[in-house]
Amino acid sequence: xxxxxxxxxxxxxxxxxxxxxxxxxxxxxxxxxxxxxxxxxxxxxxxxxxxxxxxxxxxxxxxxxxxxxxxxxxxxxxxxxxxxxxxxxxxxxxxxxxxxxxxxxxxxxxxxxxxxxxxxxxxxxxxxxxxxxxxxxxxxxxxxxxxxxxxxxxxxxxxxxxxxxxxxxxxxxxxxxxxxxxxxxxxxxxxxxxxxxxxxxxxxxxxxxxxxxxxxxxxxxxxxxxxxxxxxxxxxxxxxxxxxxxxxxxxxxxxxxxxxxxxxxxxxxxxxxxxxxxxxxxxxxxxxxxxxxxxxxxxxxxxxxxxxxxxxxxxxxxxxxxxxxxxxxxxxxxxxxxxxxxxxxxxxxxxxxxxxxxxxxxxxxxxxxxxxxxxxxxxxxxxxxxxxxxxxxxxxxxxxxxxxxxxxxxxxxxxxxxxxxxxxxxxxxxxxxxxxxxxxxxxxxxxxxxxxxxxxxxxxxxxxxxxxxxxxxxxxxxxxxxxxxxxxxxxxxxxxxxxxxxxxxxxxxxxxxxxxxxxxxxxxxxxxxxxxxxxxxxxxxxxxxxxxxxxxxxxxxxxxxxxxxxxxxxxxxxxxxxxxxxxxxxxxxxxxxxxxxxxxxxxxxxxxx
Amino acid sequence: xxxxxxxxxxxxxxxxxxxxxxxxxxxxxxxxxxxxxxxxxxxxxxxxxxxxxxxxxxxxxxxxxxxxxxxxxxxxxxxxxxxxxxxxxxxxxxxxxxxxxxxxxxxxxxxxxxxxxxxxxxxxxxxxxxxxxxxxxxxxxxxxxxxxxxxxxxxxxxxxxxxxxxxxxx
Numbered sequence: 001x002x003x004x005x006x007x008x009x010x011x012x013x014x015x016x017x018x019x020x021x022x023x024x025x026x027x028x029x030x031x032x033x034x035x036x037x038x039x040x041x042x043x044x045x046x047x048x049x050x051x052x053x054x055x056x057x058x059x060x061x062x063x064x065x066x067x068x069x070x071x072x073x074x075x076x077x078x079x080x081x082x083x084x085x086x087x088x089x090x091x092x093x094x095x096x097x098x099x100x101x102x103x104x105x106x107x108x109x110x111x112x113x114x115x116x117x118x119x120x121x122x123x124x125x126x127x128x129x130x131x132x133x134x135x136x137x138x139x140x141x142x143x144x145x146x147x148x149x150x151x152x153x154x155x156x157x158x159x160x161x162x163x164x165x166x167x168x169x170x171x172x173x174x175x176x177x178x179x180x181x182x183x184x185x186x187x188x189x190x191x192x193x194x195x196x197x198x199x200x201x202x203x204x205x206x207x208x209x210x211x212x213x214x215x216x217x218x219x220x221x222x223x224x225x226x227x228x229x230x231x232x233x234x235x236x237x238x239x240x241x242x243x244x245x246x247x248x249x250x251x252x253x254x255x256x257x258x259x260x261x262x263x264x265x266x267x268x269x270x271x272x273x274x275x276x277x278x279x280x281x282x283x284x285x286x287x288x289x290x291x292x293x294x295x296x297x298x299x300x301x302x303x304x305x306x307x308x309x310x311x312x313x314x315x316x317x318x319x320x321x322x323x324x325x326x327x328x329x330x331x332x333x334x335x336x337x338x339x340x341x342x343x344x345x346x347x348x349x350x351x352x353x354x355x356x357x358x359x360x361x362x363x364x365x366x367x368x369x370x371x372x373x374x375x376x377x378x379x380x381x382x383x384x385x386x387x388x389x390x391x392x393x394x395x396x397x398x399x400x401x402x403x404x405x406x407x408x409x410x411x412x413x414x415x416x417x418x419x420x421x422x423x424x425x426x427x428x429x430x431x432x433x434x435x436x437x438x439x440x441x442x443x444x445x446x447x448x449x450x451x452x453x454x455x456x457x458x459x460x461x462x463x464x465x466x467x468x469x470x471x472x473x474x475x476x477x478x479x480x481x482x483x484x485x486x487x488x489x490x491x492x493x494x495x496x497x498x499x500x501x502x503x504x505x506x507x508x509x510x511x512x513x514x515x516x517x518x519x520x521x522x523x524x525x526x527x528x529x530x531x532x533x534x535x536x537x538x539x540x541x542x543x544x545x546x547x548x549x550x551x552x553x554x555x556x557x558x559x560x561x562x563x564x565x566x567x568x569x570x571x572x573x574x575x576x577x578x579x580x581x582x583x584x585x586x587x588x589x590x591x592x593x594x595x596x597x598x599x600x601x602x603x604x605x606x607x608x609x
Numbered sequence: 610x611x612x613x614x615x616x617x618x619x620x621x622x623x624x625x626x627x628x629x630x631x632x633x634x635x636x637x638x639x640x641x642x643x644x645x646x647x648x649x650x651x652x653x654x655x656x657x658x659x660x661x662x663x664x665x666x667x668x669x670x671x672x673x674x675x676x677x678x679x680x681x682x683x684x685x686x687x688x689x690x691x692x693x694x695x696x697x698x699x700x701x702x703x704x705x706x707x708x709x710x711x712x713x714x715x716x717x718x719x720x721x722x723x724x725x726x727x728x729x730x731x732x733x734x735x736x737x738x739x740x741x742x743x744x745x746x747x748x749x750x751x752x753x754x755x756x757x758x759x760x761x762x763x764x765x766x767x768x769x770x771x772x773x774x775x776x777x778x779x
Contacts, residue, residue, distance in 0.1 A: 031671045031759055034712025041706035053651040081643060380639055387646045394653050404660040530753070548656060555649050559642070566642055569635050 032060035033068050040071065045078045046386070066097045070104055077108060080379075086112050106130050107137055111144050119151040139165060146175050155183055155191070173199060173212045181219060189223070196220050200239065214244045221253045230260035248274060248283035255290060264297040279314040280364040285589070288314055289596055292603070301607045308600035315593040318364075322582045322589070325361055329575050329582075334361060342385060368581045377577065381570045388563040394556050398549075405545055412538050419535040426528055431521055435514065442510050451499045454506040459499060466492050658717070666719040668756045670695070670727075674707040675763040680741060680771035682707075682733035682762060687716065689727050694718060712759070720751045729760045729773050736769050745773030754779050 028034035032055040039048035052072045055061050061068050069092055076085035089105045089112075106129040113122035126145055133141045142164040149158040158179055165172040176195050183192035199216035202209060217236050224233035234257035240250030251274040258267035271294060274287035292307030328334040337360070368374050445453035455463055469488055473480045499506070658667075672685060681704060686696040695716040699707075707713060727747045735741040747758065759776040 028673070028710050028712055031669075031673075031712045031714070031757065034671070034673060034710065035714045037709065038703075038706050038711035038713050041709050041711050042702045049647055050650050050654065053647060054654050057651060058655060079643070081640060083640065084644065380636075384639065384642070387642065390646065390650060394649070397653070397657065401657060401660055408660065408663075545656070545659065548652070552649065552652060552656065555645075556653075559645055559649060562642060562645075566635070566639055570639070573635060 028064070030055075030061045030064045030068075033064040033071075036068060036071055040075065045075055049075045049079055066092065066095075066101055070101050070108075073105070073108060077111065080383075082112050082115060100134065103130055103132065104134060104137065107133070107141055107144070110148070111140075114144060114148050114151070119148045123148045123152065139171065143171055143175065146179075150175075150179055150182055153182075153186060155179065155186070155188060168202075170206070170208050170212070173202060173209055177212050177216055177219075180216070184219070184223060193220065193223065196223075200236070210241070211245055214241060214246045214250070218246050218249060218253065221250070221257065225253065225256060225260065228260075230257040233257040234261065234266075242273070248277055248281045248287075252283040252287050252290075255287065255294075259290075259294070264294045267294050268298070275310070278363045279318050281366070285315065285318075285592055289592055289599070292596075292599065296603060296606075301603055304603050305600060305607065308596050308603060311596045312593055312600065315589045315596065319586055319589045319593070322364070322586055325364065326579060326582050328361075329578050332571075332575075334578065335571055335575055342382070364585075365578060365581065368578060371577075374574070374577055377570060377574045381567065381574065384563055384567045384570060388560060388567065391556055391560045391563060394552075395560070398553055398556065401549060405542070405549055408545070409542055412542055416535050416539075419531045423528060423531060423535075426524065431524065435517055435521055438514055438517075442507070442514060446507055449503075451496070451503050451506075454503060454510060455499055459495065462495055466495065662717050662719055664755050665753050666721070668718050668720045668751065668758065669714065670716045670718075671712050671757065671759040672707075672715045673710075673712045673759060673761050674704075675761055679764045679766075679769045680733050680735055680762060682731055684732050685715070685760070686730040687727065687760070688730070689718070689720075690725055694727075715760070720756070722751050722753060724748060724750055727758060727775070729775075731762060731771070731773060733771070735771070741770065743771055743773055745775065747775040747777065749777050752779060 028037065032051075036048055036052045036055060039045075039051055049072070052068055052075060055068060056065070056072070069088065073085040073088045073092070076082070076088065086109065089109050092105055093102065106125050110122040110125040110130075113119075113125065123145070126141070126148070130141070142161055146158055146161040146165070149155075149161055162172065162175055162179065165175070177199055180192040180195035180199070183189070183195070196216045196219050200213055200220065202213055204210060204213075217240050220236040221233045221240075224230070224236070234254060237250055237254035237257055240254070241247060242251070244250070251270045255267035255270040255274070258264070258270070267290075271287050271291040274284055275291050277284050279285060279288065288307070288311035292304040292311065295301070295304035295307055325334065328337075362369070441453065444450070452463060466488065470492070473485060473488060670687060674680075674682065682699055684696065684698045687694045697713075697715060703713070725748070727749065729745050729747075731743045733741055743762075745760075749756075749758065756779050757777065761774040761776060763772045763774050765772045
């Protein structure tokens with residue numbers, strides 16, 4: 001299993017998420033932007049995309065809107081939507097955005113150009129537009145520049161760009177391997193070999209590093225065999241691991257190197273080990289034909305005859321198995337077995353890694369599973385699956401949303417009459433007029449120096465009582481005793497003295513109370529406005545929600561139907577890949593079997609002589 | 610070259626071209642589907658939030674980790690007016706994201722206008738693997754409109770301990 005993963009990782013590595021995030025820490029000002037980063041740093045690109053779109057749509061990014069839009073572009077790239085990323089970046093560049101953001105955009109645009117096989121344009125962007133590389137994009141920038149220069153065949157500059165990357169990193173090793181092979185293919189053998197040798201000297205690392213070392217050894221072996229240097233080839237093949245993803249090919253090359261040196265006995269061990277492995281591997285199929293030939297060379301005709309028979313038996317069995325497999329593929333059984341039970345359930349989770357060992361056919365399809373075409377198709381199928389699960393989740397949520405909306409509508413219908421009644425009550429009270437009248441009375445009292453108007457409740461009551469007593473005293477005339485009149489006059493004088501003594505503070509106090517009341521009245525007006533708005537705007541908002549919910553229900557149904565069709569088409573595409581692979585494999589097996597039959601008859605004839 | 614061979618070649622080329630075209634078409638359709646899914650997902654989320662948490666009563670709670678040199682949070686619990694609102698246990702990936710400057714949207718709830726008390730309890734690991742527990746309380750006035758509260762776990766370099774700092778705004 002580890003071997004398989006190594007192989008897959010190595011082949012798919014550039015397509016897999018970057019080892020470090022493209023956006024490193026920087027100051028978060030809008031929490032909504034921080035929330036986007038929270039999903040992004042956990043490589044939950046779909047969730048991050050949704051969070052970004054929601055934040056942009058709900059105006060939750062007052063200060064970091066442009067930064068979030070750049071992030072949206074990066075997420076589009078990560079989510080395999082390069083066209084959307086390019087459109088967004090182009091739009092951003094026409095706007096007046098922060099120059100540091102422009103630099104980021106140029107780097108990401110260059111990556112998009114490179115992916116679209118426009119390396120010259122990509123390099124021009126990097127060299128002319130990017131004057132200072134942001135620290136967090138440094139590795140990404142140099143890796144991209146290395147790839148571009150390599151694609152352009154400018155190998156010396158590629159080497160200089162590669163030197164900017166951490167020497168012990170997987171990225172460096174991977175790019176160095178590609179550079180070495182490119183140089184060998186371009187006729188710069190020595191330079192390429194030097195890089196390959198450096199790779200083989202790397203200390204043992206993780207599965208990816210070890211797989212790169214294996215590939216470097218293989219490349220060296222193949223090169224020396226092609227150059228007619230079997231001793232050198234055998235030397236490098238001697239270091240190959242017997243449990244790595246390229247173990248079978250290494251064993252075969254080791255045997256060939258021995259045979260090319262005219263030492264069949266040395267090839268024997270490698271070939272015996274090789275043919276003990278599953279016949280589904282191509283090197284094992286070739287080894288099965290090679291081994292009896294070695295026995296022949298060594299004069300062991302019986303072993304040779306048996307070897308050819310074993311090979312024929314293996315080819316035939318595998319040929320038949322591929323026929324059965326074709327039927328299983330056409331019936332859809334193979335795909336169901338391959339898919340197994342998808343281990344994740346939450347629609348926002350990242351996609352699961354490819355774990356295809358469940359299928360019996362895994363060994364046969366090892367090379368196919370490691371191909372970019374299969375991996376893309378497989379990933380897309382799972383993405384569609386995830387998206388349909390998301391739709392299922394929304395479909396399940398729609399009735400609850402419907403109930404919620406109905407509850408809002410009911411509450412609104414109950415509240416509207418209450419709101420109208422409240423507004424009518426407030427209007428009927430004419431509070432503003434009452435307050436205006438009070439201000440006028442106070443102004444008049446101040447103007448007329450009317451100290452009687454400034455008494456508090458108790459004083460006003462006393463004043464009224466004294467006025468009434470005075471009126472009675474006047475009415476009763478002489479019947480009122482003089483001392484009572486004096487008392488009355490004394491009390492009147494005392495109250496007047498009290499009221500006049502602090503007339504100014506009293507005026508100020510009354511005005512303060514009225515001003516406070518005026519402020520409260522303004523608050524009441526604001527509340528009144530809100531109640532009025534709630535009674536009218538909420539109706540509009542609820543109508544909008546109702547309409548949107550109806551649209552969404554239809555859209556979910558329509559999308560789900562489209563998703564189902566797309567999944568079927570994607571499954572058919574994956575099955576076609578497998579069938580095409582079998583269609584190529586079976587004639588090859590036929591050819592090998594024919595060679596084995598001919599060799600068998602030769603051996604038998606030779607033995608008979 | 611015989612006519613049959615030409616025919617075969619032509620068929621092979623057509624088959625190849627149709628295969629490429631079908632693959633391209635599927636890829637285009639899938640890309641459009643992705644766009645539509647993202648759009649509907651956004652609309653559904655916005656609608657769900659509007660229905661569950663109307664803007665007038667909505668309170669959104671965020672958590673962030675400022676530097677985090679002296680503290681690695683294990684769990685956080687938020688209590689609002691004495692009732693537990695939310696508890697969260699952190700994974701390594703989440704901690705890494707927070708350390709890189711991300712902000713976690715911890716919870717969204719509805720609240721009546723008026724005074725409320727929010728208490729944050731945080732447990733985690735401090736310098737030398739020492740377990741650290743911290744609590745902080747914020748009294749805030751909820752008015753009409755959306756309200757946001759950010760719980761920030763800040764490093765106190767002098768004490769080599771974390772501080773809980775609240776930031777709230779409307």
